[in-house]
Amino acid sequence: MQSSLGPSRKFESEAETLWQQSLSPDGVVQHPVRFVSDTMSSEADWEIRTRVTPAEYFDWVKHHLAEDYAVVGQAGSSPTVTKIEVRFRVIPD
Secondary structure, three states: OOOOOOOOHHHHHHHHHHHHHOOOOOOEEEEEEEEEEOOOOEEEEEEEEOOOOHHHHHHHHHHHHOOOOEEEEEEOOOOOOOEEEEEOOOOOO
């Protein structure tokens, strides 16, 4: 059972896998995974710098992760910053 003090180990593992899979071939990690949790939800975020535009990176992520994840959105119109939202559900054992 997940504690209200932080994300479950299963969630952390899934987020780490997603982080690794979202690192494009030219990507460089700017900020590693960090977790935020409350009693109802958990979130993970990280920062990756690439040489491509946000639109190109979003398209790459969407196609690269399509089989395993629902890439549901992109925010940010800066030429150097984009935010990608990916949703997944972790079912407790």
